[in-house]
Amino acid sequence: MAKIVVVGAGFCGLSAALALRQAGADVTVLEARERVGGRVEAYANGLGEIIDTGGQFICDDMPEVMKRARHNGATLVESDFSGNYVAQPETSLQEAERARAGSTALRERMNSLSPDDPSLSGMTVADWLTLQDDPDEVKAAFRTMIEGLWCVSLELMPAWYLIDNDRRITNEVGELQYSLAGTMQSLADQLAEELGASVRLAEPATRIEHADGGVRVQTDVACYEADAVLVAVPPMTAQRIDYQPPLPPRLAQALGAWQSGAVIKVLARYARPFWREKGLSGMVTWREPSGLFAFDSSRDSNHAQLAFFIGGPLAVAWSRYGEQAIRDAAKAKLVIALGPEAGEPLDMTIRNWTDDRWSGGAYSDVIIDMAARDAESVIRAGAPPLFFASSELSPSFPGYIEGAIVAGRRATTGILSMLGDID
Numbered sequence: 280m281a282k283i284v285v286v287g288a289g290f291c292g293l294s295a296a297l298a299l300r301q302a303g304a305d306v307t308v309l310e311a312r313e314r315v316g317g318r319v320e321a322y323a324n325g326l327g328e329i330i331d332t333g334g335q336f337i338c339d340d341m342p343e344v345m346k347r348a349r350h351n352g353a354t355l356v357e358s359d360f361s362g363n364y365v366a367q368p369e370t371s372l373q374e375a376e377r378a379r380a381g382s383t384a385l386r387e388r389m390n391s392l393s394p395d396d397p398s399l400s401g402m403t404v405a406d407w408l409t410l411q412d413d414p415d416e417v418k419a420a421f422r423t424m425i426e427g428l429w430c431v432s433l434e435l436m437p438a439w440y441l442i443d444n445d446r447r448i449t450n451e452v453g454e455l456q457y458s459l460a461g462t463m464q465s466l467a468d469q470l471a472e473e474l475g476a477s478v479r480l481a482e483p484a485t486r487i488e489h490a491d492g493g494v495r496v497q498t499d500v501a502c503y504e505a506d507a508v509l510v511a512v513p514p515m516t517a518q519r520i521d522y523q524p525p526l527p528p529r530l531a532q533a534l535g536a537w538q539s540g541a542v543i544k545v546l547a548r549y550a551r552p553f554w555r556e557k558g559l560s561g562m563v564t565w566r567e568p569s570g571l572f573a574f575d576s577s578r579d580s581n582h583a584q585l586a587f588f589i590g591g592p593l594a595v596a597w598s599r600y601g602e603q604a605i606r607d608a609a610k611a612k613l614v615i616a617l618g619p620e621a622g623e624p625l626d627m628t629i630r631n632w633t634d635d636r637w638s639g640g641a642y643s644d645v646i647i648d649m650a651a652r653d654a655e656s657v658i659r660a661g662a663p664p665l666f667f668a669s670s671e672l673s674p675s676f677p678g679y680i681e682g683a684i685v686a687g688r689r690a691t692t693g694i695l696s697m698l699g700d701i702d
Contacts, residue, residue, distance in 0.1 A: 280305045281698045284496045284505040286484045286520075289317020289638075290344075290680050291668050292511030293470040295687035296477065299509075302695055307503055308474060309496065311483030311637045314464075315471040317512075318638045319680065321464035325626035328582070330546055332630035334642060334680055335463040340450035341681035343688075344466075351469045354460035356578050360453075362560035365616050368567060374416070378566065381417030382424055390446065394439040401649055404441050405433035419566040426570040426591035429678075430540025430641035440646045447675050447682075454679070460578060463680070483637070484510075486521040489665045507664040507694050511687060513644045514658065514671060515539045516637060526662060533658050536651035537671070539639025541594035545587040545609045546576070546628040552583040553620040561585055563616045568593050573613065585621075587613065590641065598633040605629050643671050643678030659690075663697050666690055 281304045285296045288310035296306045314320065320333040336358075337344050348355065366375035389407065392399065399407070404425060408418055422433055429436065429444075448454075459466060471478050479498075486497040487508060496503045510517045518534040525531065552575065554561045561575030570593040576586035587609050589597055597605050606627050613621035633640040646654055658667045668690035673682030 281507070282307070282505045283694065284309060284494070284503050284508045285511055286487075286496065286508065287311075287317065287511040287516075288315040288467075288471060288478055288480075289511065290319065290467060290470070290683035291317070291670060291687035292509070293467065293474065293687070294684045295509055295511055295668060295691050296474055297470065298688050298691040299694065300474065300477070302691070304698075306474070306477055307505075308478045309482045309484050309498060309503070310478060310480050313481045315478065315480070316464050316467035317683075318632075318642060319463045319467050321462040322628075324546065324548060324628045326548060328548070329462055330584075330628065331458065331462045331464060332544060332546070332628065333464070333632075335458045336455045337458075337463075337680065338450050338452050338454050338456035340452055341454075341676060341679065343684040344681045347470075347684065348459060348466060351466060353466060355457040356460050357457055358453075358455050359575055359577065360455075360560045360562060362555060362558050364560050364562040364564065367563060367565040367571075367612070367616050375564075378416045378420040379564070381413055382420035385411065385413055385417060385421045386424070386445070389438070390442055392442060394443040394446075396439075399438045399442075402438045403434055403649075404436045404438050407438045408433060416566060419569070420564070423564065423566055423569040423571065426593075427572045427588065428590070429643075429645055430542045430570075430590040430594065431538060431645050431647070432592045435538065435647045436645060437647070437649045439652070444677055447673070447677055448679075449675065455574065458576065458578075484520055486523065487665065488523045489662065490524075494664050505664075506698060507666065509666045509668060509690055509694060511668045511690070512637070513537075513539070513639050513669050514667075515639045515644045517667060517669070522665075526665075529657055530662055533651065533654040536646050536648035536654040537644040538647045539644050540641030541591060541598070541633040542641040543589040543594045543597060543605060543633065544630045545589070545605070546630075547585045547587060547609070547613065547621070547624040548626040548628075549583040549585070549620070549624055552577055552580070554585075554617050557618070559617065561617075563613070565612070570594065571612065573616070585613065594633050594640070598631050602629045602631070605631065644669075661693070663693070666694055
């Protein structure tokens with residue numbers, strides 16, 4: 280029976296491990312943290328309620344994660360976006376809608392171009408935006424949308440990269456359509472339960488030695504021999520592992536083409552959904568400062584909650600001030616947008632992902648090397664018997680839980696092809 284080590288127990292690694300086991304392989308999963316889930320996690324807030332502090336939202340247009348949720352009997356909680364949204368700085372609904380519609384049209388205009396369009400050569404998203412004739416408020420809305428989603432400065436992101444990624448995010452219903460009543464973390468836990476003792480927690484892979492005879496993975500506590508290894512962590516995390524012999528130069532360069540984004544997630548729990556009493560949806564978008572976004576993430580009428588995200592350069596700046604300062608700043612922003620009741624939460628949970636040791640600083644890593652057009656394909660090809668997979672490399676929904684599952688399963692194809700009959 281072929282032995283395979285999977286490095287990383289996020290949705291990518293867990294999905295790959297299950298597929299490999301079903302194919303007859305002897306699989307060991309090594310996870311650096313003391314939990315599974317990667318950029319999905321759940322902790323108790325100050326009220327003792329278990330809440331998602333990492334990725335949590337899915338929609339009907341994400342077939343793999345929806346299939347898994349239903350297979351595990353998870354209860355879907357539909358997001359409530361009824362009511363008016365609020366734009367900041369304060370403006371009329373008509374002006375806010377014009378800016379929102381204009382930014383959406385601007386994004387569609389960009390996506391009408393091919394990633395290979397010669398006019399994009401050497402151009403960042405910020406460069407491209409400067410060349411557009413749209414009003415300043417439309418450009419500001421576009422910037423906050425993209426920096427809020429991708430969590431990096433537009434000055435760093437190649438225009439071709441944003442276009443290529445956007446084309447792989449194909450949902451027609453909003454990606455915030457559902458969360459899970461039992462937390463998204465519980466879904467990762469259930470995947471791990473199916474693998475049982477094969478999942479080894481608190482064992483970060485520090486060194487991988489690969490040769491024609493197989494692969495050896497070293498952790499702080501043990502050494503694992505394998506016929507193949509799948510490194511199922513983000514590119515920025517994968518490049519920090521010590522590979523012996525060193526990775527082929529082209530592969531090492533491809534792994535080095537990325538930068539982690541930055542995001543801070545704030546969950547503000549209230550006694551009641553006061554915003555609904557005002558005819559508001561709880562959704563707030565900020566044109567200035569860029570990268571702020573809030574919305575209603577209540578589980579039900581007894582669990583009123585707003586999710587407030589700080590993304591991109593602003594998250595990096597805010598993270599320097601400490602947790603209490605972030606809490607105070609978030610509260611102040613919400614009070615201006617939604618009224619004094621926003622300043623009286625029952626609890627406010629801060630999850631600062633900007634310097635997370637094992638996942639980088641946001642939902643996904645982003646290519647910032649303008650010339651790294653083939654980075655994803657080079658990483659996916661790997662250096663057999665050493666393979667790589669992550670949500671960033673997915674052909675669909677990169678940066679999402681859906682993408683992680685797709686990428687993990689896709690990676691098993693190459694591994695199984697190399698190993699042949701593994702029974």
